[in-house]
Amino acid sequence: MKHNILTIGILSAIFGTACTEKIDIDLNEGENNRLVVEGYISTDTMQHSVRLTRSTSYFYNQPATPEKDAIVTISDSEGNVFPLTYDDSTGNYLTAPDVYGVPGRFYTLNIKLKDGEEYEAVDELIAPNTFDTVYYEYTNLQYGVDIGSYYYWFYTTFTEKPYFDDKYLIYYYFNDTLWNPTFDDVLYASTASYMDGCGHFEDVLFCAHDEDSIPHNPHVRCDLVTISIGYYNFVSQLYTETVGQTGLFSGPPANVCTNIINKDKEKPNGLGYFSARSYDTYEFDIVNDKKDGKPMTEGLKD
Numbered sequence: 001m002k003h004n005i006l007t008i009g010i011l012s013a014i015f016g017t018a019c020t021e022k023i024d025i026d027l028n029e030g031e032n033n034r035l036v037v038e039g040y041i042s043t044d045t046m047q048h049s050v051r052l053t054r055s056t057s058y059f060y061n062q063p064a065t066p067e068k069d070a071i072v073t074i075s076d077s078e079g080n081v082f083p084l085t086y087d088d089s090t091g092n093y094l095t096a097p098d099v100y101g102v103p104g105r106f107y108t109l110n111i112k113l114k115d116g117e118e119y120e121a122v123d124e125l126i127a128p129n130t131f132d133t134v135y136y137e138y139t140n141l142q143y144g145v146d147i148g149s150y151y152y153w154f155y156t157t158f159t160e161k162p163y164f165d166d167k168y169l170i171y172y173y174f175n176d177t178l179w180n181p182t183f184d185d186v187l188y189a190s191t192a193s194y195m196d197g198c199g200h201f202e203d204v205l206f207c208a209h210d211e212d213s214i215p216h217n218p219h220v221r222c223d224l225v226t227i228s229i230g231y232y233n234f235v236s237q238l239y240t241e242t243v244g245q246t247g248l249f250s251g252p253p254a255n256v257c258t259n260i261i262n263k264d265k266e267k268p269n270g271l272g273y274f275s276a277r278s279y280d281t282y283e284f285d286i287v288n289d290k291k292d293g294k295p296m297t298e299g300l301k302d
Helices: 001-019 183-188 231-244
Strands: 036-044 049-054 071-076 080-085 090-092 106-112 118-122 133-142 147-162 167-174 197-208 217-228 271-285 294-300
Touching: 036 106, 036 118, 049 071, 090 133, 106 271, 118 271, 167 231, 217 231, 231 271
Parallel strands: 036 271
Antiparallel strands: 036 049, 049 090, 071 080, 071 106, 080 090, 106 118, 133 147, 133 294, 147 197, 167 217, 217 271
16 A cells, blocks of 8 residues: 555656746847837828837836837838828827828838838738628617617628638728727627628628717718738737637637738847728718617618
8 A cells, every 4th residue: 555655656746747847938028029010001091100119018007118210111012102200299100191002002111210120011902892781770679579778780781802802891980989999899899800702791780779878860980991811810810819719629829920020030020010901981970860769770872
């Protein structure tokens, strides 16, 4: 008996210690901080912005430090160059207000930091898709069942272009306020959709009931945003790593992809993504809204 106990004790000590190993990980903070880039160019004529910051500790509860004094430009595959200037009030680098992207061209973000380090990012501006139909309902029925309160349901339909593997985001604004401002809202609330192949697609946005903050007779704007597969992968991975994975076959945490490439191959790339995107926008006013308290369906852009 004593022999068995001794054997079990020795085996427990061996296997209990053999399965642990100390690993030192260089986090993207302190001397190992990385350049973080947020920005895009679109088919809208506007003052486009790019934000440069540095990565920091997860426990650093302060706004990210902006990267100042950089030389930043956006160029296209036709040789046009758009310089950006730093704006102290926002911490962003801004283009002129008359800049817009052209579908079918590749756009390159060039960054030269004050220490001489250089980065570039490239993305394709894909031709926009367009809404087929936009309409809404104010009803107390969900799939034919009375749910007790009246809700807004917004519907957008569009037809996927054949032979193209396009990806999309759908944004909704009420009186110029973005209703789904974060990737978590965009993806998890089913208010943005990414899809492959071709076919007819309908998106449903479950908005709000009477007690929520939808204003009276709001002005509504819907944006159908066509994005590249590279930016789609970035958004998908960012969402997965932020929200987390569950289940027996979930993979381990992983670095999110990036297109912020350091021109010095011996140094790490940046973080974030510079994207090119095209827009189709439809706007309308709700003039007979929830205050009437009656079921209502209204078709738009039929």
